[in-house]
Amino acid sequence: MSEQRLMVLDSASMYFRAFFGVPEVLAADGTPVNAVRGFMDFISRLVGDYRPTHLVCAWDNDWRPQWRVDLIPSYKAHRVVAAIPGPRPDIEEVPDPLEVQVPVILEVLDAFGICVVGADGYEADDVIGTLATGASMPVDVVTGDRDLFQLVDDKAGVRILYIAKGVGNHERVTDEVVVGKYSVLPAQYADYATMRGDASDGLPGVPGIGDKTAASLLLKFGDLRGIIAAATDPESAMSPGPRRRILDAADYLEVAPTVVAVARDIDLASYDATLPSAPRDPALVEALAERYNLDSPVKRLTAVLAG
Known part of the structure; x- marks a missing residue:
């Protein structure tokens, strides 16, 4: 049996990258799906290359937590949509063609049985910090965010797969890499x-x-x-x-x-991070593939999960 290894995906970092990096593709009803297709293909590539036994898509339940804003009001302030009336002023500025794809990504992940974990009042970074710190196995964190370099820990088996230059051209960040880049541990x-x-x-x-x-x-x-x-x-x-x-x-x-500092000890709802070897709901996966023009990425991901 292969060594257990957890891969944690910084989901927003990846679907933003997919949206801007994959040419526009439309479903039959005109819904853009390039971010969905790109995100799925990123998972296929990473799972195929690293063969994790466990996989979590860390989710931003709160991309700009109020407790961080209370401490530093300028925190991510430039990303807030201006002049939003009503009780929800802190809405992140997301391109409309991407915003409609995020629920589809969640539908696809659920149909495949791929674990998604978020925590109310916390960013995905905090979920990642908690998962990486509390894991009982080596951890690969996939992100384009340098802030998560603080989690790198050779002794604990935590490394960053840094995708700033693309998922296909990512860098494995270890203690040595951080010291080499920044002259700090x-x-x-x-x-x-x-x-x-x-x-x-x-x-x-x-x-x-x-x-x-x-x-x-x-x-x-x-x-x-x-x-x-x-x-x-x-x-x-x-x-x-x-x-x-x-x-x-x-x-x-x-x-x-x-x-x-990313949080490392937040309470997370119970979850099963075991990477499935087949879609949880094959009929739903097939229906989503047909509805959203996802036939090719669905076939690739299904094949990779089967090993």
Whole structure:
């Protein structure tokens, strides 16, 4: 029997990539399905290449949790659809031709019996962090999001399959890769990202602290707590420039680590992550394939699951 291995998919990262990377394809009723087809083919390729025994599609039940916004109001603010009246102002700006495909993706995953896990009040990143931290087997996390580099842990068998350059050209990110890219350990990556900031997430970072300075401070003082302690100690070896910048950013640094760090211990509903060897509901899969012009990707995924 092959070694058990869990693959966790950052679902939104993948279906956005499929939508923008796969040419437009329409179902008979005119529904666009390029993201559905691309997402299915991504799963087929990854399962075929890595042969996980368990697979979870991590889902964004809340792409912009209020508790993170309360700490840093600018968090993902630029992605919010402007001027939405009523009780739901925090709606992510998603292209209409993609938005109609997300429910179809969920229908297809359910028909195949592929596990989807989300948690109310949390992002997919938090689901991934919890699954990767609590797994009793090696874990491959598939994502295009560098924030998840904080989960890399060679000893625990957690690595990132980084798809920023495409699923077919992904990079296996291990401890060595993180150190080589950023000169910090994976365990330091969240603190590094906190100081550096990330415009794509609306995180301002510490003004004047770039990649190199953030890495050098972590090398010297270990973690953000050590850096702040050194900045407040006039006898420490921290130079005046970084000291002033760290002290000036005290309010930001008090809350940002909680926003940047993925949750690792959230309560998840019971789930079965076992990768099916055949579709759970073959008749429904066949009906979806006919309705949404998915015949080829359905055949590919069915064949890969059969091994």
